[in-house]
Amino acid sequence: MAEILVLVDHAEGAVRKPALELLTLARRIGEPSAVVLGAGAAAADIAAKAAEFGAAKVYVADGAEFADQLVVPKVDALTQIAKANDVAGVLVTSSGEGKEVAARVALRLGSGIITDAVDVRAGDQGPVATQSVFAASYTVESRVSNGVPVITVKPNAVAPEAAPAAGAVENVSVEFTGNAARVTSRTPRVSTGRPELTEAAIVVSGGRGVGAAEGFGVVEELADALEAAVGASRAAVDAGWYPHSSQVGQTGKQVSPQLYVANGISGAIQHRAGMQTSKTIVAVNKDPEAPIFELADYGVVGDLFEVLPQLTAEVKAR
């Protein structure tokens, strides 16, 4: 069966959920092989988790380079493993780093790349990826026609499904090309206790309609009731009401959760660009003509300060 490489994202010794989603998708187009890079002592646990989700093989490579440098060591490893094993595809998470790694790997392999896929299926001539474009106005299916297809997939494209496989570990020694940008310091993100915005299954966002930084209180209460991440429009971020790291949109983060709740957000094209591929969109806005309602699956016309506390109470009651 065609071997599909999956770059496994991990943090603090644990596999991140998008990697399990990639392994689930990879099983549709071939036999997944996980690639675990720079995991140190956690590599065995990560390999075992990958096997639980269908990795027949797990390539493990380690070295200080993975921690000390930015993307290049990962590119070196993934390219060398792809070349040595005659693989039929490479799947990477559509994060900022993932897309940079994938693009460089595709370049080195002399193949094509598809980014921000929301689905992947097997086709007669190789994997077919689905993208959602122009504010979700069009769904595009495409395939790479040259070389090993490299595809980046947005988090939450699929629910991870366990399917135990052999997970035979193969230690790989990588020839590092060097010349990479070096990490000079790392500052851990101050944890809010909420899920990471780009990986969250549910995102609750606030816009200019919340009126002030304190207005985000009702947004956060709903988010916590739903165990969701909190997002913000650029208007809210520019006003200093919420951190830029929470901005959703063209110049912020791209999210693709199962559920996106937009509160007091008009639905400008630049905001849509960051959330249009959400599976279900709910909008709360006091203006019935707000463009967000064109995109929303469910809309509530009303004042968010009246609607959200009721919604939160209802969720908590269940």
Ligand code: FAD
């Ligand atoms: P508004 O457009 O002002 O909408 C506020 C909404 O709240 C209105 O629809 C109003 O009816 C509603 N409202 C008000 N009070 C209440 C209430 N009490 N209850 C319920 N509803 C209420 N924007 C982004 O979000 N992300 C980006 O990444 C981004 N990048 C950009 C990049 C460029 C190059 C440019 C030019 C713009 C970008 N923008 C981005 C800005 C974008 O064009 C919009 O200005 C912005 O999204 C508007 O934010 P908003 O919807 O919160 O505010």
